[in-house]
Amino acid sequence: MKHNRVTIHHVAKKAGVAISSVSRVLSNHADVSDDMRIKVEKAVSELGYEPDYLAQSLRKGATQTIGFMIRDITNPLFSIVAQSAEFELRKAGYSIILINSHGDSSVEKENFSLFKRRRIDGIIASLVSEDAAQTKSIINNLGIPIVLLDREIAGLKASAVICNHSIGVKEATSDLIKNGHKRIAFVSGMKDLLITRSRLKGFEDACTEGGIKIDPSYLRLGKFSEDYSYHEILDLFGSKKKPTAIVAGGIGASAGALRALKDLKLKVGKDVAFIAVDEWPMFDLLSSDLSSVYRDPDEIGRESARLILNLITGGPTSQAVVQTHYRKRTSSRRVLNG
Amino acid sequence: MKHNRVTIHHVAKKAGVAISSVSRVLSNHADVSDDMRIKVEKAVSELGYEPDYLAQSLRKGATQTIGFMIRDITNPLFSIVAQSAEFELRKAGYSIILINSHGDSSVEKENFSLFKRRRIDGIIASLVSEDAAQTKSIINNLGIPIVLLDREIAGLKASAVICNHSIGVKEATSDLIKNGHKRIAFVSGMKDLLITRSRLKGFEDACTEGGIKIDPSYLRLGKFSEDYSYHEILDLFGSKKKPTAIVAGGIGASAGALRALKDLKLKVGKDVAFIAVDEWPMFDLLSSDLSSVYRDPDEIGRESARLILNLITGGPTSQAVVQTHYRKRTSSRRVLNG
DNA sequence: CCTCTGGCTGGAAACGATTCCTAATTCTAA
DNA sequence: TTAGAATTAGGAATCGTTTCCAGCCAGAGG
Numbered sequence: 168m169k170h171n172r173v174t175i176h177h178v179a180k181k182a183g184v185a186i187s188s189v190s191r192v193l194s195n196h197a198d199v200s201d202d203m204r205i206k207v208e209k210a211v212s213e214l215g216y217e218p219d220y221l222a223q224s225l226r227k228g229a230t231q232t233i234g235f236m237i238r239d240i241t242n243p244l245f246s247i248v249a250q251s252a253e254f255e256l257r258k259a260g261y262s263i264i265l266i267n268s269h270g271d272s273s274v275e276k277e278n279f280s281l282f283k284r285r286r287i288d289g290i291i292a293s294l295v296s297e298d299a300a301q302t303k304s305i306i307n308n309l310g311i312p313i314v315l316l317d318r319e320i321a322g323l324k325a326s327a328v329i330c331n332h333s334i335g336v337k338e339a340t341s342d343l344i345k346n347g348h349k350r351i352a353f354v355s356g357m358k359d360l361l362i363t364r365s366r367l368k369g370f371e372d373a374c375t376e377g378g379i380k381i382d383p384s385y386l387r388l389g390k391f392s393e394d395y396s397y398h399e400i401l402d403l404f405g406s407k408k409k410p411t412a413i414v415a416g417g418i419g420a421s422a423g424a425l426r427a428l429k430d431l432k433l434k435v436g437k438d439v440a441f442i443a444v445d446e447w448p449m450f451d452l453l454s455s456d457l458s459s460v461y462r463d464p465d466e467i468g469r470e471s472a473r474l475i476l477n478l479i480t481g482g483p484t485s486q487a488v489v490q491t492h493y494r495k496r497t498s499s500r501r502v503l504n505g
Numbered sequence: 506m507k508h509n510r511v512t513i514h515h516v517a518k519k520a521g522v523a524i525s526s527v528s529r530v531l532s533n534h535a536d537v538s539d540d541m542r543i544k545v546e547k548a549v550s551e552l553g554y555e556p557d558y559l560a561q562s563l564r565k566g567a568t569q570t571i572g573f574m575i576r577d578i579t580n581p582l583f584s585i586v587a588q589s590a591e592f593e594l595r596k597a598g599y600s601i602i603l604i605n606s607h608g609d610s611s612v613e614k615e616n617f618s619l620f621k622r623r624r625i626d627g628i629i630a631s632l633v634s635e636d637a638a639q640t641k642s643i644i645n646n647l648g649i650p651i652v653l654l655d656r657e658i659a660g661l662k663a664s665a666v667i668c669n670h671s672i673g674v675k676e677a678t679s680d681l682i683k684n685g686h687k688r689i690a691f692v693s694g695m696k697d698l699l700i701t702r703s704r705l706k707g708f709e710d711a712c713t714e715g716g717i718k719i720d721p722s723y724l725r726l727g728k729f730s731e732d733y734s735y736h737e738i739l740d741l742f743g744s745k746k747k748p749t750a751i752v753a754g755g756i757g758a759s760a761g762a763l764r765a766l767k768d769l770k771l772k773v774g775k776d777v778a779f780i781a782v783d784e785w786p787m788f789d790l791l792s793s794d795l796s797s798v799y800r801d802p803d804e805i806g807r808e809s810a811r812l813i814l815n816l817i818t819g820g821p822t823s824q825a826v827v828q829t830h831y832r833k834r835t836s837s838r839r840v841l842n843g
Numbered sequence: 844c845c846t847c848t849g850g851c852t853g854g855a856a857a858c859g860a861t862t863c864c865t866a867a868t869t870c871t872a873a
Numbered sequence: 874t875t876a877g878a879a880t881t882a883g884g885a886a887t888c889g890t891t892t893c894c895a896g897c898c899a900g901a902g903g
């Protein structure tokens with residue numbers, strides 16, 4: 168089985184030249200005579216030779232591979248990001264190794280070490296948390312260029328794709344207020360993440376401008392999971408001061424909230440207003456015509472690819488900002504008892 | 506920058522032993538004295554040494570990497586398959602390289618060659634087509650173990666995960682017939698794919714048993730795309746003999762069909778019955794309570810991982826069958842003019 | 844006391860490329 | 874004609890491991 172792999176050795180022998188000459192021809196080195204080029208190319212095509220990545224990588228110290236680590240590949244937003252990043256990176260000759268961290272920071276840690284051992288050239292990651300001091304030191308000691316998705320960590324040598332969440336959420340919340348909503352709930356992930364803080368800022372700004380005082384019990388900022396959101400919404404509607412509108416930050420939050428409303432037999436857009444932050448496949452086929460805060464996942468993927476390539480070729484760390492905007496549909500209207 | 510990578514060389518020097526001894530300790534070779542083991546382990550932990558995958562791979566001829574090639578990673582079903590396969594393979598020490606073929610068989614061809622150059626240990630693939638003779642010869646010449654998802658190619662040395670589509674579709678179609686439907690349309694992908702033939706068989710069997718003659722114009726078997734399905738449904742409902750029920754084979758087919766019905770202002774479950782083959786995230790939040798044919802994507806991922814590991818360790822090619830079953834909900838009921 | 848066995852160890856050859864260095868050849872110019 | 878420069882080719886080192894092979898030393902058996 169070993170003898171069926173054709174190496175540069177075989178090519179050299181067949182062409183009757185030295186190994187180094189074959190290598191020079193294939194890497195378009197300047198000092199190659201026409202005669203040599205022809206001989207080698209003939210041998211290459213006759214043998215169907217293709218250089219081995221492994222050996223090249225070992226020698227050159229670059230694997231042409233990018234590690235893509237996310238918390239959950241089944242999240243439709245991330246899968247689009249992964250697809251478009253892969254598309255861009257492949258054009259530049261890179262492959263991607265996909266790793267799930269399952270939202271577990273110890274798995275995340277292992278993954279970084281795996282990346283290092285595999286001599287990954289660069290990393291694109293959506294980290295579990297921003298405050299883990301350990302994560303910070305791991306990344307800094309890794310010596311591998313990294314692009315963070317929607318995370319901002321002080322003192323970290325990393326590029327980042329940051330979405331401007333506050334703008335879209337502000338527009339959306341303002342629209343709710345304009346439609347007469349005063350009791351607006353906001354469900355999303357942990358407050359220590361930039362993404363949550365940014366959304367919260369948009370929410371607060373809109374309330375301030377609209378002259379609405381935020382009741383802290385309407386802020387449910389705990390986890391991105393469906394489960395969390397589901398139970399928080401049930402809890403809110405079990406209380407005396409039921410909200411008339413909900414802003415759900417993230418796909419999980421939206422799914423959990425919509426399920427809760429369904430179980431409560433409350434009709435979205437009629438009994439309660441709703442804004443989904445982020446959309447998912449077949450969004451338009453849902454039972455209600457949801458207003459949303461949109462960002463383009465393709466753009467996130469493209470930008471992250473651009474940033475990591477930039478870093479790999481020695482460029483400085485930088486940030487790319489992806490805008491969000493409000494897509495007004497019918498679920499944000501005034502409701503019966505609003 | 507080169508000097509900060511700690512190699513087996515440094516460990517050997519620090520421990521005052523030969524490189525080969527370090528390697529023996531780390532690979533749990535039998536011929537190692539306790540004294541040696543202790544010295545080496547001390548040096549390893551003090552230096553924080555981790556063996557380099559590249560060099561190991563080059564020497565051993567195995568990269569501990571699986572290539573995962575699918576037509577579209579944003580397909581929610583595939584992304585779950587990818588996730589569960591990754592989970593299983595990681596437990597066995599493998600990483601996965603994810604590649605999109607974008608449903609393009611020339612890209613697919615390139616990808617195979619990339620896998621070979623990267624010395625991938627095994628491939629899990631959802632191929633674009635089954636009949637391309639070229640693909641067959643490429644795979645056979647590749648010399649890399651491969652597991653096919655839902656494809657059956659004669660004369661190919663490959664394992665496969667096959668879903669038993671016909672059973673679920675038959676159950677579903679029988680239910681439609683029992684509910685009085687006679688004009689049932691079936692939209693799905695190309696007829697030359699096993700997956701389509703298998704679904705069609707279930708459909709035909711149910712019709713035969715139910716005493717219904719199939720009108721060929723109700724069979725729309727062209728592509729898996731949303732677009733195709735959308736236009737075929739519009740076409741069907743523009744004709745004289747409108748169907749009273751639709752079976753949509755695949756997520757794309759379902760999406761396209763549901764959009765067409767929405768545009769036609771036909772209510773699913775009321776004006777027309779509908780069966781979705783395969784579910785997607787937040788299926789339960791759709792505007793209608795869709796009956797479906799279900800298969801477990803997690804199981805597909807697990808099985809494909811199991812089969813490829815089996816092949817890599819020298820086992821024979823084999824098949825795993827994943828069952829489908831009918832999930833009866835309300836969209837399959839009798840309808841107004843049915 | 845000598846040989847044989849067997850456990851351990853170190854040295855060196857792979858694995859398949861790239862690249863530096865040196866040498867041979869050709870060409871130009873004095 | 875010959876020195877010196879410019880091309881071009883080959884040889885060898887290198888990347889970081891694993892693994893084969895040979896040798897050393899200690900203990901056992903005669």
